[in-house]
């Protein structure tokens with residue numbers, strides 16, 4: 641079994657228990673009272689800056705415990721003050737020490753979109769994401785077949801949410817595009833081995849169509865890494881470990897945005913023909 645398969649086996653067990661406690665039909669009834677999800681794509685397209693997706697992450701399969709994060713709401717509020725475009729909340733319990741309660745607490749504490757980061761393999765989890773306040777749901781291509789991916793993406797959108805569709809290879813990006821994804825992540829960590837290779841973002845970004853937004857995920861250690869992702873075409877960068885272990889989450893998010901936005905601007909300038917530069 642790969643690490644991904646092992647994690648998903650645990651996720652399915654926990655999911656069965658939740659479904660027994662609250663069957664889908666009852667969960668759907670709760671949704672009638674929920675406030676609608678935020679329009680994430682128009683927010684993201686409203687300016688050319690590099691956007692940070694700041695993650696609430698207590699531990700990971702590769703590194704073990706990262707930070708206790710006793711108060712996820714105040715961490716998320718600090719991320720928001722720093723300018724984070726989206727707050728990602730890991731809700732997987734066994735390997736990442738997250739919970740749906742974290743998602744709810746974060747949703748109540750911030751006004752920016754909130755991403756539910758988990759291993760979504762069933763429609764129940766999509767409904768559940770909305771019920772607990774998510775605006776964005778992570779869908780991992782490697783965990784789904786084409787029919788599942790298309791169905792989960794469609795359901796996500798029909799509930800007013802946006803899917804962040806995560807790929808790790810060119811073939812997976814093609815599958816994400818075929819399913820209709822508009823927010824496409826390249827996870828530079830291989831979920832089968834947990835190895836990080838930041839360079840794969842730059843080598844795969846060409847496969848993401850112009851109409852979609854490109855997200856670089858994982859492995860950021862500092863502002864320079866954010867700038868590198870931005871220079872190679874990332875519109876958003878997802879950061880976990882560096883923000884939960886770095887102290888000063890607000891200042892760090894702000895620095896990452898500044899470094900990434902400067903790199904994006906520079907890259908745009910360099911790809912603009914001199915004749916379009918105007919006077920200078």
Ligand SMILES: O=P(O)(O)OC[C@@H](O)[C@@H](O)c1c[nH]c2ccccc12
Pocket residue numbers: 695697757758780806827857858859860878879880881882
């Ligand atoms: O802590 P990092 O290296 O900044 O990585 C964050 C994020 O990319 C990582 O948590 C992640 C990316 N895809 C996932 C899928 C499931 C769980 C976790 C993830």
